[in-house]
Amino acid sequence: MTIQSDQAKVKASNWQTQVLEYCLRIGNFFCFAGWAWGHLYWEPSYASILWSEASFEWFQQFGYSWEEFTGTGANDGLIQKCIQWIGWICVANAVLSFTARRNSWIQLCLLTSGSLFMLAVAVAKYIRSGFELPMLIEHGGQILSPILLVMALSIGVRNRITTMTAIIAVMMTFGGHGLYAVGLWPTPATFVGMTRVVIGWDYDASKLFLLVAGVLDFIVCFGVLIPFLRRSSALYAMIWGIVTAAARPVAGMSWELNYWGADQFLHESAYRAPHFFIPLFLYLYWTYTKVQHSFGSLTLETKDMTLPSTTK
Amino acid sequence: MRNRIFASLIILLIANTVVGQNRRRVDLSIPEVDRKDVICFALYTVHDQTLKLTAQLYPLKNDEVRLARLEIKKEGNWVEVAQTEVIEQGWTAPFRVAKWDDANTWQYRVRHGEQAVYEGTIRRNPTDKDEIVVAGFTGNSIMPAHGGDISRQDILDNIQRINADILFFAGDQVYDHKRHYAAWLKFGRDFGDIIKDRPTICLPDDHDVGQPNLWGESGKISTLRGAADGGYAQPGLYVQEVERAQTSHLPDPADPHKIGQDISVYFTNLNWGNIDFAILEDRKFKTGPAGRVPKQGPRPDHIRNPEYDPVSVDVEGAILLGKRQLAFLKSWTQDWQNAKMKVALSQTIFCGGAHIHGSASGRLHADMDSNGWPQSGRNRAIDALRKGFAFHLAGDQHLATIFHHGVNEHRDAIWSFCVPSIANLYLRWWAPLEAGANREDNMPEYTGDHLDGFGNKVTNYAAANPEKKPAGNILNTRSAGFGIVRLNTKTREITMECWPRNVDITSDDAQQYPGWPRTISQLDNYHPRSWGKMKEFQFDYAHPVVQLVDNETDEVLYTIRAQNSFFTPHAPLNREFTIKVGKDSPDRVITTSAKAKK
Numbered sequence: 001m002t003i004q005s006d007q008a009k010v011k012a013s014n015w016q017t018q019v020l021e022y023c024l025r026i027g028n029f030f031c032f033a034g035w036a037w038g039h040l041y042w043e044p045s046y047a048s049i050l051w052s053e054a055s056f057e058w059f060q061q062f063g064y065s066w067e068e069f070t071g072t073g074a075n076d077g078l079i080q081k082c083i084q085w086i087g088w089i090c091v092a093n094a095v096l097s098f099t100a101r102r103n104s105w106i107q108l109c110l111l112t113s114g115s116l117f118m119l120a121v122a123v124a125k126y127i128r129s130g131f132e133l134p135m136l137i138e139h140g141g142q143i144l145s146p147i148l149l150v151m152a153l154s155i156g157v158r159n160r161i162t163t164m165t166a167i168i169a170v171m172m173t174f175g176g177h178g179l180y181a182v183g184l185w186p187t188p189a190t191f192v193g194m195t196r197v198v199i200g201w202d203y204d205a206s207k208l209f210l211l212v213a214g215v216l217d218f219i220v221c222f223g224v225l226i227p228f229l230r231r232s233s234a235l236y237a238m239i240w241g242i243v244t245a246a247a248r249p250v251a252g253m254s255w256e257l258n259y260w261g262a263d264q265f266l267h268e269s270a271y272r273a274p275h276f277f278i279p280l281f282l283y284l285y286w287t288y289t290k291v292q293h294s295f296g297s298l299t300l301e302t303k304d305m306t307l308p309s310t311t312k
Numbered sequence: 313m314r315n316r317i318f319a320s321l322i323i324l325l326i327a328n329t330v331v332g333q334n335r336r337r338v339d340l341s342i343p344e345v346d347r348k349d350v351i352c353f354a355l356y357t358v359h360d361q362t363l364k365l366t367a368q369l370y371p372l373k374n375d376e377v378r379l380a381r382l383e384i385k386k387e388g389n390w391v392e393v394a395q396t397e398v399i400e401q402g403w404t405a406p407f408r409v410a411k412w413d414d415a416n417t418w419q420y421r422v423r424h425g426e427q428a429v430y431e432g433t434i435r436r437n438p439t440d441k442d443e444i445v446v447a448g449f450t451g452n453s454i455m456p457a458h459g460g461d462i463s464r465q466d467i468l469d470n471i472q473r474i475n476a477d478i479l480f481f482a483g484d485q486v487y488d489h490k491r492h493y494a495a496w497l498k499f500g501r502d503f504g505d506i507i508k509d510r511p512t513i514c515l516p517d518d519h520d521v522g523q524p525n526l527w528g529e530s531g532k533i534s535t536l537r538g539a540a541d542g543g544y545a546q547p548g549l550y551v552q553e554v555e556r557a558q559t560s561h562l563p564d565p566a567d568p569h570k571i572g573q574d575i576s577v578y579f580t581n582l583n584w585g586n587i588d589f590a591i592l593e594d595r596k597f598k599t600g601p602a603g604r605v606p607k608q609g610p611r612p613d614h615i616r617n618p619e620y621d622p623v624s625v626d627v628e629g630a631i632l633l634g635k636r637q638l639a640f641l642k643s644w645t646q647d648w649q650n651a652k653m654k655v656a657l658s659q660t661i662f663c664g665g666a667h668i669h670g671s672a673s674g675r676l677h678a679d680m681d682s683n684g685w686p687q688s689g690r691n692r693a694i695d696a697l698r699k700g701f702a703f704h705l706a707g708d709q710h711l712a713t714i715f716h717h718g719v720n721e722h723r724d725a726i727w728s729f730c731v732p733s734i735a736n737l738y739l740r741w742w743a744p745l746e747a748g749a750n751r752e753d754n755m756p757e758y759t760g761d762h763l764d765g766f767g768n769k770v771t772n773y774a775a776a777n778p779e780k781k782p783a784g785n786i787l788n789t790r791s792a793g794f795g796i797v798r799l800n801t802k803t804r805e806i807t808m809e810c811w812p813r814n815v816d817i818t819s820d821d822a823q824q825y826p827g828w829p830r831t832i833s834q835l836d837n838y839h840p841r842s843w844g845k846m847k848e849f850q851f852d853y854a855h856p857v858v859q860l861v862d863n864e865t866d867e868v869l870y871t872i873r874a875q876n877s878f879f880t881p882h883a884p885l886n887r888e889f890t891i892k893v894g895k896d897s898p899d900r901v902i903t904t905s906a907k908a909k910k
Contacts, residue, residue, distance in 0.1 A: 041607075042611065042612075258603050261602070264612065
């Protein structure tokens, strides 16, 4: 190998690292931007958990009165304020998706707390669903998205831990979806409803379609672990992630609605961005690895550690 | 650091809630029953000499016949009068028997196979009774946290004590959004003992069909969380099963054309004891607000901004009852065959009947899940109902109220009674910020003339507000209970009673919620204060049907069966009316130039 060809490989590796990083940055950005919209413009889906007597009893321990907790009508109570604060935390996390760098530890810590926030959201939705396990599992992609970005920035996008975390994120998202879609837990009515509206099929055909999609979800879960299947599995996961995220606005938006219904539905797609950006990350990573293996014996992971964040 | 502390707090809160939820979960498993007990309960109505009875079965085994039989006891012997196939999806057995003799009481039994027997009584039509007693219920939460696990035996005992003539379940009989069948069986086990012996009307509401709110939009598929985009969140098959279980025993629908997803309609009327009940579906055709009205709060169906312009949400094309039901109401209010009084039954009342929503969610200016929205549709509905002096009985609000509604002026339309929840899942309060105008002496400030959050004219007479922080008696501090309506066909008076749970309502010291009982006249349902009176008309037969038609518009002002053989019509001033009368329908003109005077 000549010095020149080594430099070309490093240059290519740098560029690819940037692409991989941006997959995670963009996915995380849209995820938190979507949730920010859901908090600041609408009410988050888990809000009913906060609006419960159990919550009030808990906050009462800290001296909050009924009016302080609920608001009086003339002003917001703790609940409304909490939702607003959380919304702004989401905005901050969305911004951090692009500003965080390898050595900016404060930003990385804040991003990590984004995973904790997403875990809390997932648990809240899990409770609301009546403790349906797939509800918790399917949020794996969104929960792990910030921490995946932190890993990519701090230990490298090609680090084995980073890629394994990405694989786990995909497996959780698609495993959760699959458990619902095949009916091991009751298939959410919206799955069938969206299928019917988007494709126009009747109930039975839609159920069959979801069953097939559910089986494919499981195949993806195993496929990403099998070397000769992993690229095609990741590619399928990316496409299916886009389709399922897009199904919300496609099914719900209409020319007749104010803003065509965009304010109601687009953020539902946005916060599902990790469902297709993480598979895209894996697909590209495995594609680049394959190409670079065919180049020669340059150890990319080692290189990645020496040339980590190209946007320094 | 603050972020981490906050996140820790959230996790602790959620963990606390998880533990709490686990402690309070409800067992909705379907019990394995002996084959002799495979019929859980049965509901029925009799209307126009037609009996409709639906038996609700536990799941049948593969080798069991799918045939159910209905027998009645004639001269000491059981005689089969009908057979029907058991519909597997929901395990219902709907019977229909024409030419039913409603002048007599009959013992009946539903049979399945050789062993299963379920017995009850088909009552005779109580046309000779002066007072028809209706028991009204809503909101049957089974969650222990709301007292839902407390036995319903007090309700059963009270209904037996007063021997109610008819039962009305206004909605939310089932709160489980995925297991209607299992929850419906539990409902049957809880209430079957009173349902089996008297006509029962059930209206499925939002929770029954598996969603938190319902704007049916003629059967559209809803895909938005919360379903404010309109339509049904659950598949049509699920909705069909729910409606089959809860409404297939109702009289045949007035206009049976199906809506989207092959969902049936059931709006109709039931004449019992000379009371003509209109059974309405105020959710089925209603438009969803999301994307149709300007955003006024954190939910597309909630208005939090008290400064908003109510006219801005009364958007063109938004539907409440829909053309088909309005057409039905038009003919129903003019039809007084065998009817002395009229009552409309629907899921909820035609106004925003609460200000503070949820155990902790604070003040809400207006809620589009109520029938106060869309305002034009609300006005059309109560304008149609007042033309027959219909009293409105409903539920859903989780808050018992009495309202006198207004369209053009306060108190110019029908009265409504929203009954309290059996067990109150979700607390609401009627708490206007300003005192009501024209209150009765010594009445609370929340009574009197108000505008609801949509600008609708309403006059409140009572509200069973729960305690601000319910504690102790988990049912009654949350204002749980039931309503009784006494319809006196002789005096034409309507008495509303609102009872808490676990009291003997026949005992002398039993107390109703503050504001009840209240008695009104049938005529109060359409008696604007600006109107005047005409001269008294005498007839040569008792109880004629009288109709006033506006000469200028040719529209019917109202139709009513007179209480006596004379009648003094009331009507708007400075307008001329044609008066028609008849024994059963207004087919004879007696004057074409009647005018009212102050």
